[in-house]
Amino acid sequence: MKTLIIDDEPLAQDVIETYVSQMPNLELVGKCLNAFEANEKLKSNDIDLIFLDIQMPEINGIDFLKSLSNPPLVIFTTAFSEHAVEGFELNAVDYLLKPISIDRFMKAVNKAEEVFKKKGASSNITESDEYMYVKADKKLIRVNFADIIYIEGLKDYVMIKLANSRIITLQTMKSLEEKLPSKYFKRIHRSYIMNTKKIKAVMGNMVEVIEKGEPKHIPIGKNYRDDLLSIINEKRL
Helix, strand or coil: CEEEEECCCHHHHHHHHHHHHCCCCCEEEEEECCHHHHHHHHHHCCCCEEEECCCCCCCCHHHHHHHCCCCCEEEEEECCCCCHHHHHHCCCCEEEECCCCHHHHHHHHHHHHHHHHHHHCCCCCCHHHCEEEEEECCEEEEEEHHHEEEEEEECCEEEEEECCCEEEEECCHHHHHHHCCCCCEEEEECCEEEEHHHCCEEECCEEEEEECCEEEEEECCHHHHHHHHHHHHHCCC
């Protein structure tokens, strides 16, 4: 991903530049001290990802991002936490608080790469995206992805919950997760994979789905919460 750093503090720029140099999936195109420099860089370069400070002179990072008609992916880098909600409402990939640790930086970059790959993928659904076959009851059963509500891990088995039935198959969660189209399915817990189109509501650490006409609540694991919320925020009004 071609990357641009926008920050009015040279020391902060240097820290991010050092981190970027350690990421094989990033290529630094330039560094800018303000929104005006950044605007010119964006006009003359194809930028995939910007690291954007918020508190800058004349035009802050929030207003600068709002001014862009077709912005690249954005990771905010700031010393202030009060803009976090507004940042995510602008579809920022992540929001990093200074001083930024290398492990937190890496996590944000990995999230950006996942979004970047999804953007590059074709939006057209191919035949292979629509269904799979799973072995159960001594036969191969066709399962349409659109019919899956969620998948629950049961030790060496998984339970695939459909609208009006369920299928239990000898399978690991990891192997099944790899076969599912990532644009629809998301691991939200060590024991659950969710069809994101079936989520009716998010409440604290739970998601709500409708099962047999009744609401059912499924837990969100601590390690999966940020990734799920990034998807929810993309559709948030």
